Amino acid sequence: MAHTEINTMxxxxxxxxxxxxxxxEEPMARSLQVALLLFLALIFFLPIGGTLLxxxxxxxxxxxxxxWAMPESYQWENLSTAFFQxxxxxKASVIITLPSVFGTLLVATMAGYSLSRMRFRGRIWMFLxxxxxSFVPVHTQLIPVFRLMSNIGLHDTFLAQIIVHIMRHIPFxxxxxxxxxxxxxxxxxxxxxIDGANEWKIFQxxxxxxxxxxxSALIVLEFTWIWNDLLWGLVLTQGADRRPVTxxxxxxxxxxxxxxxxxxxxxxxxxxxxxxxxxIFQKHFIRGMTMGSVKG
Amino acid sequence: xxxxxxxxxxLMPAIVIYGFFGAIPIFQTFYISMTDQVxxxxxxxxxxxxxxxxxxxxxxxxxxxxxxxxWVACFLFVPNTLAIIIALLVKRTFWGASLIKTVFFMPLALxxxxxxxxxxxxxxxxxxxxxxxxxxxxxDFLIVEWLGPHAGNFSVIAAAAWRQxxxxxxxxxxxxxxxxxxxxxxxxxxxxxxxxxxFRVTLPLLKPATTIAVSSALIQALLATEIVLTMTRGGPxxxxxxVGYRMYMETFWNYKFGYGASxxxxxxxMTATLVVPYVRRMAKAQEREWx
Numbered sequence: 001m002a003h004t005e006i007n008t009m010x011x012x013x014x015x016x017x018x019x020x021x022x023x024x025e026e027p028m029a030r031s032l033q034v035a036l037l038l039f040l041a042l043i044f045f046l047p048i049g050g051t052l053l054x055x056x057x058x059x060x061x062x063x064x065x066x067x068w069a070m071p072e073s074y075q076w077e078n079l080s081t082a083f084f085q086x087x088x089x090x091k092a093s094v095i096i097t098l099p100s101v102f103g104t105l106l107v108a109t110m111a112g113y114s115l116s117r118m119r120f121r122g123r124i125w126m127f128l129x130x131x132x133x134s135f136v137p138v139h140t141q142l143i144p145v146f147r148l149m150s151n152i153g154l155h156d157t158f159l160a161q162i163i164v165h166i167m168r169h170i171p172f173x174x175x176x177x178x179x180x181x182x183x184x185x186x187x188x189x190x191x192x193x194i195d196g197a198n199e200w201k202i203f204q205x206x207x208x209x210x211x212x213x214x215x216s217a218l219i220v221l222e223f224t225w226i227w228n229d230l231l232w233g234l235v236l237t238q239g240a241d242r243r244p245v246t247x248x249x250x251x252x253x254x255x256x257x258x259x260x261x262x263x264x265x266x267x268x269x270x271x272x273x274x275x276x277x278x279x280i281f282q283k284h285f286i287r288g289m290t291m292g293s294v295k296g
Numbered sequence: 297x298x299x300x301x302x303x304x305x306x307l308m309p310a311i312v313i314y315g316f317f318g319a320i321p322i323f324q325t326f327y328i329s330m331t332d333q334v335x336x337x338x339x340x341x342x343x344x345x346x347x348x349x350x351x352x353x354x355x356x357x358x359x360x361x362x363x364x365x366x367w368v369a370c371f372l373f374v375p376n377t378l379a380i381i382i383a384l385l386v387k388r389t390f391w392g393a394s395l396i397k398t399v400f401f402m403p404l405a406l407x408x409x410x411x412x413x414x415x416x417x418x419x420x421x422x423x424x425x426x427x428x429x430x431x432x433x434x435x436d437f438l439i440v441e442w443l444g445p446h447a448g449n450f451s452v453i454a455a456a457a458w459r460q461x462x463x464x465x466x467x468x469x470x471x472x473x474x475x476x477x478x479x480x481x482x483x484x485x486x487x488x489x490x491x492x493x494x495f496r497v498t499l500p501l502l503k504p505a506t507t508i509a510v511s512s513a514l515i516q517a518l519l520a521t522e523i524v525l526t527m528t529r530g531g532p533x534x535x536x537x538x539v540g541y542r543m544y545m546e547t548f549w550n551y552k553f554g555y556g557a558s559x560x561x562x563x564x565x566m567t568a569t570l571v572v573p574y575v576r577r578m579a580k581a582q583e584r585e586w587x
Contacts, residue, residue, distance in 0.1 A: 228407030
């Protein structure tokens with residue numbers, strides 16, 4: 001500190017120099033702020049709100065009364081039609097996503113434990129390589145992976161997509177797990193070692209349960225990200241059979257074109273799984289994001 | 297069991313899976329970019345840096361590069377500024393804060409496929425949500441051809457920014473709650489004005505959050521591919537094409553694998569320049585942690 005002099009001035013409330021920034025705890029400014037926030041929230045919500053609204057209306061109703069009118073008639077069948085049409089894609093997404101999330105978590109928890117809790121040569125290098133790899137763009141791997149999968153006969157299979165998702169998400173998940181294990185006291189491990197437990201036992205019986213918060217946050221994040229992937233689902237598949245719902249929504253859009261209520265229904269159906277997971281596990285999701293994420 | 301290789305046993309699955317399906321492909325992409333490979337059937341001939349030289353005079357590529365530049369410029373400021381404002385406002389609400397937060401966070405759960413489909417229809421001329429909304433509030437003179445050749449690139453950016461704001465708001469809210477309230481109080485007692493406190497105390501203390509939000513925005517802007525694919529497919533007349541999308545088109549549409557790979561390498565190198573400072577910071581932090 002450069003100044004040692006104690007400032008005894010009381011907070012100034014000079015009417016002439018008060019700006020918006022200074023006044024905002026007064027009732028007037030306060031309500032202005034709340035109004036601004038609500039306005040921003042409303043604008044922000046319009047795309048989702050408009051989609052929900054349109055999804056249950058009829059086309060004549062939309063064309064006569066405009067997109068923002070309250071529905072004159074409800075057409076819930078839109079949603080069920082979209083659901084049944086989207087069902088094969090939804091199934092494919094489940095088959096692809098669940099094993100991918102499980103695989104990523106398993107592999108990353110082991111690796112993170114090793115990096116954080118064990119001392120060995122090359123540890124810091126390994127960590128830095130993993131940090132850097134978490135930024136590798138898909139564009140660097142798309143072509144050789146596509147070629148490899150074609151060559152080993154895995155093109156247009158679920159397995160190819162599962163392997164690729166695990167591969168793509170290992171670096172980020174290892175990063176999160178390593179950082180989490182860094183915060184766990186080392187005495188836990190020493191105590192168990194003295195009791196004669198081997199490394200795998202210590203990992204499985206002590207560290208995995210301790211890591212619950214990080215693991216649950218990662219499950220929610222990885223589920224959302226893997227479910228939402230489009231590019232791999234497009235590149236690694238041929239026909240509709242093995243395609244995830246992100247690709248499905250595109251063919252749905254192509255099919256219905258100007259039947260906006262159906263396009264909106266399709267979007268709603270496709271969005272429900274990740275939106276539901278997000279709304280239910282929002283805390284975990286946000287915790288995962290703030291645990292050192294640079295993705296979005 | 298020899299303790300020396302135990303750490304590597306735990307790392308093994310990660311190394312094998314990433315090595316085989318991730319790391320080797322990275323090197324292969326660099327090699328493929330120096331060949332004239334077409335399709336997957338046969339490897340191409342080695343042609344050195346010819347693909348890169350061709351890129352320099354490829355109007356489609358240069359146009360996509362320009363559009364990506366616009367993405368980066370917009371993403372640098374717009375989503376992050378908005379997110380700081382939102383985060384500050386949300387921080388000060390005491391009622392309904394969690395509901396309002398949820399509204400701002402929700403786009404994070406949506407895929408670019410869905411964001412693209414929703415926004416493509418929002419921008420639809422005449423019948424789309426945006427035109428109808430503007431007409432409703434009497435601002436119809438603002439209506440342009442949103443996905444037309446002039447506004448198209450910006451409209452796609454706005455759709456993607458909607459999602460980026462959500463991410464940045466999460467980051468800034470976390471950053472704000474990490475600032476000790478005593479510091480702000482102390483600054484107030486010292487007679488700092490609101491503006492002074494924000495620019496001299498809050499903003500500098502938000503630096504870690506700002507670094508994350510800004511680098512994320514830059515990376516997202518550089519790599520944008522899926523949203524262009526779903527909203528406009530680069531059209532009309534390539535006015536919304538970006539480098540990531542160009543790479544996808546050259547490879548999986550024109551089957552020019554070698555040429556596509558060279559665009560992939562360019563994209564990767566651009567990203568790398570952004571990432572290096574971040575990785576160095578992580579290195580320092582981790583060395584402190586592990587001694």
